[in-house]
Amino acid sequence: MMCSWRCALRLESVNRVIHLRTQEEIDVIARGGKIIANLLAEIAPRVVPGVSTADLDIFCDEYILSHDGAVPVFKGLYGFPGSVCTSVNEEVVHGIPSPSRILASGDIVSVDVGVRLAAWCSDSAWTFLVGEVDDAVHGLLEITEKALGVAIEAAKPGNHVGDIGAAVIATVEGKSYAIVRDLVGHGVGREVHEEPQIPNIGRPGHGPLLREGMVLAIEPMLSAGSPEIRTLDDGWTVITADKALSAHFEHTVAVTAQGPKVLTTLESSFHTVSTTTTTTA
Numbered sequence: 634m635m636c637s638w639r640c641a642l643r644l645e646s647v648n649r650v651i652h653l654r655t656q657e658e659i660d661v662i663a664r665g666g667k668i669i670a671n672l673l674a675e676i677a678p679r680v681v682p683g684v685s686t687a688d689l690d691i692f693c694d695e696y697i698l699s700h701d702g703a704v705p706v707f708k709g710l711y712g713f714p715g716s717v718c719t720s721v722n723e724e725v726v727h728g729i730p731s732p733s734r735i736l737a738s739g740d741i742v743s744v745d746v747g748v749r750l751a752a753w754c755s756d757s758a759w760t761f762l763v764g765e766v767d768d769a770v771h772g773l774l775e776i777t778e779k780a781l782g783v784a785i786e787a788a789k790p791g792n793h794v795g796d797i798g799a800a801v802i803a804t805v806e807g808k809s810y811a812i813v814r815d816l817v818g819h820g821v822g823r824e825v826h827e828e829p830q831i832p833n834i835g836r837p838g839h840g841p842l843l844r845e846g847m848v849l850a851i852e853p854m855l856s857a858g859s860p861e862i863r864t865l866d867d868g869w870t871v872i873t874a875d876k877a878l879s880a881h882f883e884h885t886v887a888v889t890a891q892g893p894k895v896l897t898t899l900e901s902s903f904h905t906v907s908t909t910t911t912t913t914a
């Protein structure tokens with residue numbers, strides 16, 4: 634079986650060191666994060682019917698490489714062929730960009746971007762609507778983005794990793810969506826996937842203690858149907874088992890004494906993500 638982000642994380646968890654980063658290191662991660670934030674803003678108007686996922690990949694690749702010293706970190710990572718992951722509709726994560734995957738009105742597509750700049754990584758993903766999309770689909774994206782926002786709020790010193798997952802659960806509870814439990818967020822640093830794992834389910838006060846200097850990729854993934862997933866024969870693309878639509882939002886966040894600091898936004902502010910940002914094409 635080809636390796637996925639998932640099994641890579643399992644292998645890595647043999648080494649359970651959770652690194653703490655200096656302010657200078659966090660500043661470099663934020664510089665890479667800003668490239669991703671600008672890229673996702675540039676991508677938004679390009680996610681339209683008739684565009685292929687390879688078109689998006691080429692745009693992202695050229696955009697990242699146009700910044701001195703920045704490289705698309707997913708390219709070649711565990712053998713992944715694209716520069717970014719483009720996951721359409723029932724695809725949860727790790728969709729391989731393809732010239733034959735043409736986006737149509739009514740689709741949704743998540744674009745997951747990793748950048749390495751000056752030896753430090755950052756990681757962010759956004760799900761975009763393509764053309765005219767049903768109201769129910771808007772709801773899936775809104776709740777997933779909201780889950781990201783509350784999960785980020787929980788990423789402060791003194792809390793535990795379980796508080797992040799608990800925040801996702803509290804946001805999704807009572808809604809007709811399921812949390813994809815078998816995929817997790819992660820620490821980010823010199824490698825794009827480091828300890829600790831950040832599950833999207835959890836119990837308050839449980840799991841590793843969050844400490845100032847941790848840098849975490851927080852990334853809730855929701856399904857409009859079953860939470861179960863499976864990997865396609867390409868060895869990469871993870872889909873919902875029942876082919877229900879899936880949405881994915883991700884930010885890289887530093888745990889600081891002042892609270893969670895989002896490093897993959899244009900503002901790099903201490904505030905959480907807005908719920909009114911560009912989810913429409």
Ligand code: MG
Nearest residue numbers: 745756757758
């Ligand atoms: Mg990502």
Ligand code: MG
Nearest residue numbers: 756850852883
């Ligand atoms: Mg990630």
